[in-house]
Amino acid sequence: MxxxxxxxxxxxxxxxxxxxxxxxxxxxxxxxxxxxxxxxxxxxxxxxxxxxxxxxxxxxxxxxxxxxxxxxxxxxxxxxxxxxxxxxxxxxxxxxxxxxxxxxxxxxxxxxxxxxxxxxxxxxxxxxxxxxxxxxxxxxxxxxxxxxxxxxxxxxxxxxAPAPDPDPARQRQAVEAFLAAAREGDLEALVSLLDPDVVLRVDVGAGGPLQVVRGARNVAGRAMMFREIAKTIETVVVNGAIGAVDATGGSPRSLMALTVVDGRIVTMDIIADPGRLRDLGL
The missing domain is CATH 1.20.140 (Butyryl-CoA Dehydrogenase, subunit A; domain 3)
Known part of the structure; x- marks a missing residue:
């Protein structure tokens, strides 16, 4: 040959x-x-x-x-x-x-x-x-x-590994409702949209360990801290599921992958490492 x-x-x-x-x-x-x-x-x-x-x-x-x-x-x-x-x-x-x-x-x-x-x-x-x-x-x-x-x-x-809802429309509905509750600072609405055992993982880079937060009320509390940022977050498709990106100022600052099961978010994985976001070509 x-x-x-x-x-x-x-x-x-x-x-x-x-x-x-x-x-x-x-x-x-x-x-x-x-x-x-x-x-x-x-x-x-x-x-x-x-x-x-x-x-x-x-x-x-x-x-x-x-x-x-x-x-x-x-x-x-x-x-x-x-x-x-x-x-x-x-x-x-x-x-x-x-x-x-x-x-x-x-x-x-x-x-x-x-x-x-x-x-x-x-x-x-x-x-x-x-x-x-x-x-x-x-x-x-x-x-x-x-x-x-x-x-x-x-x-x-x-x-x-939770199996995500196969319907993108239901995924989007849950994610957009979560973002809306974050923008409004509605803690109870946020908690209701999260699985009780939700896991949040944040990769901030610099060779450090992943930041991990567990539990609906703890994760909702973190979301409340970023109420202003939530106003600029938009939904995108990440690995075939509905996710979100924060492009404040026209430059991506974080990318969020979400898993929605039965109308509630069960995992949130966020990359907030500027170098990685650049390398990913966002």
């Missing part, structure tokens, strides 16, 4: 590989790096005997991401560097494939807590239907052990 033909076949799969890498890493820039490394490995490998090149590319991308996750995990344990996954505003056509099945930020946060091998097994099998016997060699496990890893990860995700 000549290099031009190989490059064409790789480019035809680039979007899929970026989707795999984004779900594995939760970072757009690292996903791009992983896909580029996959191309380097492809260009240096004789694949003339590979019968399923798309499958080969997917597993190589998974292997690259696994190595990156392990390195990142060691670094974060050492430095205490925590951050929310990169959000995606789906008005950008280039990124639509990444969130075609609405992989929300709340789900990505839960996946961040999985061990690298668990995350690989869960993402490749549950999200991309890769058979366990193809995943097993990547993590040096048997297919049966790989199945157990995916099952354990699936339970953790199911128990910890």
């Amino acid at each position: 000549n290099e031009d033909s190989l490059a064409e076949r790789f480019e035809a799969r680039r979007g899929h590989l970026r989707a795999v890498a984004y779900r594995m890493l939760g970072s757009l820039s690292e996903a791009e790096d992983a896909v580029q490394e996959t191309w380097f490995r492809l260009s240096r490998t004789d694949v003339s005997d590979v019968g399923n090149l798309p499958g080969w590319l997917t597993t190589v991308t998974g292997r690259v991401c696994l190595d990156m996750l392990r390195t990142r995990r060691s670094r974060r344990e050492e430095l205490g560097d925590e951050r929310l996954p990169d959000p995606i505003l789906t008005h950008d056509p280039e990124h639509e494939i990444l969130v075609a099945d609405q992989v929300g930020i709340a789900l990505m946060v839960v996946m961040e807590a999985l061990a690298p091998a668990e995350r690989l097994a869960f993402v490749l099998h549950d999200m991309f239907a890769v058979p366990f016997d193809e995943i097993a060699p990547i993590i040096d496990r048997t297919p049966a052990a790989t199945r157990q890893l995916a099952s354990r990860a699936r339970r953790r995700v199911r128990d910890s």
